[in-house]
Amino acid sequence: MRVFIVYAHPSADSFTREAKDSFIKGLESAGHSYVISDLYGMNFITDMSEAEYLREAYYRRDESVPADVVMEQEKINLCDAIVFIFPLFWSDAPAKMVGWFNRVWTYGFAYGEDRAMKHLEKGLVICCAGNTMEYFQKTGILSAIEKVMLEDRLYDRVKNRELLILDGTSRESPLRQQNRKKHLERAFSAGVSF
Template identity: 55%
Template structure:
C-alpha cells in the first residue's frame, strides 16, 4: 500500500523532530518496511521521484549542528543513504533552535521557519 502511494506521487516530504541527529524510530522502521529489496533497491519497481524533501525540527542551532559535524551526518543518512538516487532532486531543511528549553529563541525562529515552509509549499 505505501509502495503504491509512492509510485503515484512525484514528490515526497519527510517531516520529523530530530532525535540524536536521527529520525524517530517509527520513521526509520518505515524505511525498513517500505523501501525494500525489489522496490527501492536491487531490481527496483519504485519510480524515480521528481523531488524529495526532508524537513526536520532540531533543538540545536544550525551553527552548532555544523560545527560538530551533525548536519553532515544528517545529510549523509537521509539524503545520500535513504533518498540516494530515488529522486531527481533532494534537499534537507533544518528548522533549527526550536528547543523547548529556550522559549525566547524558539519564538524568534518561529516566523522564519514558518516562512521557509510556506515558500516550499508555494514551489510545489
C-alpha cells in the same frame, strides 16, 4: 505536482506539527495536491518481522510484502515527490520514521535490479531541531544528516534532494519564539516552490 508527505511526531502540540501545517498550506496555495502518512496517527508498525527480515536479507523477491507496506509503496508510486517531516531525536529521525524506511524500502521496490519504485522528481526533508545550525555544522551532525537522509535513504531514487533544518525549535529555547515566524514561512515557501 502530487506530493507524498511522510510525517512523524508523537504530539499535535508541537512545532513540527505547525511546520507540517504551514508546508501543506504552501502546497495548497500553489495548487499542488498531496497524500499524507501520519505515522504515529496511523500507528504504523515499525518493527520488522522475522519473515520481512529474511525476505530482505536473502533477497527473496518471491516472499510477500505485508499489506501495510504495499499501501505505503503505492502512495509513493502515485506521487511525483516525497517529503519527510519530523523532529530530530538523538541526531536522527524518530524510530517511527527509521522503521518506516526499514520496512517500506524493500528489495525489488527500493533496491535490487528492476526496482518497482517510481523515480521521483523531488525529495525534501524538513527536520525540526533543538540545536542551532552553527552547532550542527561545528559537530559534523549536519553532514551526517545529509549523508543518511539525502545520500543514503533518498539516493538516486529521487532526482532533486533537499534538506531544510528548522533549528533552535526546542520548547525550552528562547530561539523557538524568536524564529517561529521565519521558520513557518520557510516551511510555507518550501510548499509553494514544489
